[in-house]
Amino acid sequence: MxxxxxxxxxxxxxxxxxxxxxxxxxxxxxxxxxxxxxxxxxxxxxxxxxxxxxxxxxxxxxxxxxxxxxxxxxxxxxxxxxxxxxxxxxxxxxxxxxxxxxxxxxxxxxxxxxxxxxHDNPFYTIAADTTYIVDLYKDYFMAPGLLSGVKSNNKAIQVIGSIYAKENDFDNCLILNTNKSVIEALNGNLFLVKGDKIKTPPLEDGCLKGVMRKQVLEILSKDVNLFVEEASISPFELQKADELFVTNVIKGIVPITRYRKKSYGNEFAQKVVTKLNAKLRLTS
Known part of the structure; x- marks a missing residue:
């Protein structure tokens, strides 16, 4: 119905x-x-x-x-x-x-x-043995600005980017804006972990104002041992990161396991998922 x-x-x-x-x-x-x-x-x-x-x-x-x-x-x-x-x-x-x-x-x-x-999974989980391979999608670029972050039905880049990912055996692709900054994945926001520093692109770069992005930022802001910033991410930073993960409301947190020749773990992402599920239990 x-x-x-x-x-x-x-x-x-x-x-x-x-x-x-x-x-x-x-x-x-x-x-x-x-x-x-x-x-x-x-x-x-x-x-x-x-x-x-x-x-x-x-x-x-x-x-x-x-x-x-x-x-x-x-x-x-x-x-x-x-x-x-x-x-x-x-x-x-x-x-x-x-x-x-x-x-x-x-x-x-x-x-x-x-x-x-x-939908078969009521809570958020990360499978330890799951691979998730991404690359940059460079055929088309998003214009920076708040209009690009509106969740409208105009999703041409996400559609053809998803076709490109399937044709090249990628699980997802990362989108660039016209300034060549990485702004998000095809289906979610991007977070980069390097030591105690966590970055996610700012809304002004053209990324979606994600609901799960907001939840993760709120969780991270409560940890005084972390330095969290909303700042532009260059493609060169991706291979220097300890972890990369994608966030959306349906899947929660999806760790990226490989980008080009760089492999990543998911230890930090696992900790965030635990806190996310605890937050849901407290508010249910």
């Missing part, structure tokens, strides 16, 4: 029209959520990121788009798909409706739809 503007319908009944602006122009936003046993992980952070993104794209936010309303609609959809007592991956999509060319018509109304699927 799919939730379309509050109505639960079957997949076959939920088709968007050819005039939908999300389809025609990518005039849409989305949030990917992890829901476990009826609890949306980090829902408040997702919600405020969504509202901020709608304002950046100058979308008129409907009066009923409260945090409580959207949460209830998400859980209603999860329950309708018999996933309320398990783990689910949920996509909440917001589009600007229909009408207009590049300039939306004045009567275009905001739509939302929610789709769910089963």
């Amino acid at each position: 799919v939730n379309f503007n509050g109505s639960l319908v079957s997949n076959t009944e939920s088709k968007l029209t050819l005039e939908n602006r999300g389809y025609k122009y990518g005039d849409a936003l989305f949030e990917t959520l992890k829901v476990v046993n009826g609890k949306i992980f980090f829902w408040e952070d997702h919600y405020f990121r969504l509202m901020a993104s709608m304002r950046i794209l100058r979308m008129d936010i409907p009066m009923n788009f409260t945090m409580e309303f959207l949460e209830a609609e998400i859980l209603k959809t999860v329950e309708a798909n018999n996933l309320i007592d398990s783990s689910a991956r949920v996509r909440l999509n917001i589009d600007r409706g229909e009408g207009g060319k590049y300039l939306p018509s004045e009567d275009a109304e905001i739509n939302f739809n929610i789709v769910t699927e089963f």
Whole structure:
């Protein structure tokens, strides 16, 4: 079952029209959520990121788009798909409706739809023997700036980058901005560990304002023995790092095991995962 503007319908009944602006122009936003046993992980952070993104794209936010309303609609959809007592991956999509060319018509109304699927791991784990090989994706570059960090439906670089990774037997690729700084992975934020120094690219470089990125930064900020900074990362720093890892809400923390000729461990990432799961238990 799919939730379309509050109505639960079957997949076959939920088709968007050819005039939908999300389809025609990518005039849409989305949030990917992890829901476990009826609890949306980090829902408040997702919600405020969504509202901020709608304002950046100058979308008129409907009066009923409260945090409580959207949460209830998400859980209603999860329950309708018999996933309320398990783990689910949920996509909440917001589009600007229909009408207009590049300039939306004045009567275009905001739509939302929610789709769910089963997810097999309720908590975050790192398998000790898993390999995760990455390389740089250099065919196209992201423009630095906050607009690049909006989670919109315009994901051409991520799509063709993922195809490139598959064709070259990589598990993921790292994206560069037009200043040739490494800003993120195709599907998550990047963290670099070198001794007691932890770096992640700043939002101004064009990386996604990731919800899991925020959680990890909050966890790291509580350790007085670490020096944590949001600073640009050059490709040359990657091979000098002790660890590299990717973060997103669905998988949590994914350690990179190899970049070109350099191999990495995951000892630090394992410690962060332990603290992350402890944080979730405390807030559940």
